[in-house]
Amino acid sequence: VYYFRAVVNRVKEGKADSSAIVDVYDQVSELIDANLNTYAQDEKMRVNWENIRNNVELTFEPYATCKDLTAIYEAKFKATPEDIALLQKITKILDKKKCTDTPLFFQATQNLHKLQPDAVSAYMMARLLLKDEKYAEAIPYLKDALELQTDNNKKSTSAYLLASVYLSLKNYTACRSYAQKAMELRPSDGNPLLLIGDAYAASAKDCGDDELSKKAPYWAAVDKYIQAKRLDPSVAEAADKRIGNTSAAFPTQETIFFNGKKVGDTYKVECWINETTTIRAAR
Known part of the structure; x- marks a missing residue:
């Protein structure tokens, strides 16, 4: 906390760029999360680290608006749009601070998926496109997510979203096919059956x-x-x-x-x- 506050003070004094606050926040957050996991069963230590996290979040709050975060990272993104470490940092911090509606988040997520495709980036891209009702464009990303994910519950969610997309596009056979896939992966979930019924109707x-x-x-x-x-x-x-x-x-x-x-x-x-x-x- 003291280290983080020291960096904030240096920025206030004009001795460091505001991006330093975000970089240190990212580092400190990882350390806090690691200790919260380590001391999950130790109430005294867990409460101590939760207090530290709250203090860090409080100190970071004035610099955590979507506008500020975008301003900090936009120039860096334009300079090195294929820097995987930078893309991971941008998507992580913007997602954490609920800045996923920004063009920067979309561009960074898209670039990250192209360079280092995984289930998380594929699913994130799909959700961003679905939010804008770009159903056809979301399909390849949902298929990537379904293929790359290893957890059956997450795979089922991707299959269910694919079924929903195909229902919106009036491709009823594909809707049923992916709804059935979702049921295979999560047999206790009744939502895919509702979707099949919707397709029939x-x-x-x-x-x-x-x-x-x-x-x-x-x-x-x-x-x-x-x-x-x-x-x-x-x-x-x-x-x-x-x-x-x-x-x-x-x-x-x-x-x-x-x-x-x-x-x-x-x-x-x-x-x-x-x-x-x-x-x-x-x-």
């Missing part, structure tokens, strides 16, 4: 050649929603809302009757869905 208008077959995807969608909430109680509320909305789109009793069917019959949903379901009428 969204494609209803493009399926079938008569009034009954055009409504059939809604049955398959509700099947997925029911399956999702049975598997994962945490998605029950979202599933129930979808079930209510989608059930309202079921065919009427008259439509079912005039197509030679009855409620409770099994029905093969054609189109790209190819699933067997049960005929139900709108209430």
Whole structure:
């Protein structure tokens, strides 16, 4: 803390550049994090290092605005845009200080991924692009993240995001494929099933050649929603809302009757869905 404050004072006196504060903050933060891990089970030491961290953060706060951090690092980035150590430092500090909406963060992350691709940089690039609704551009990065990640939960998240992107792009078969991949990686998560149901419901208008077959995807969608909430109680509320909305789109009793069917019959949903379901009428 004293060393950090000494550097801050030198900057205030005009004896050092403001970037020195950020550099020392980065070094001190690593030291603090390491000691917090070391003393995780020692309450007295852990509290001591937490107090040190709080003091450092308080001292750094006036220099930690996104505007200031961008001003400090922009010139360095332009001078050496392929300096991996610099890129790592920029992305780390801007991410920590929640400055991820800045053009500098995007450019630094993009360069870092080109030079040293890993799961973290790939995922970060994808999230930045998704935030701007650049779905097609995010796909290669999400695929990189899925391939490079080793943790199944993180791989599942990447697969789920890919499924969501493909749903937004109305590529329903790819949506289902990646949602199924997400389920394989994290079998207890019901969200991928909700997504498959959403894809079935969204494609209803493009399926079938008569009034009954055009409504059939809604049955398959509700099947997925029911399956999702049975598997994962945490998605029950979202599933129930979808079930209510989608059930309202079921065919009427008259439509079912005039197509030679009855409620409770099994029905093969054609189109790209190819699933067997049960005929139900709108209430």
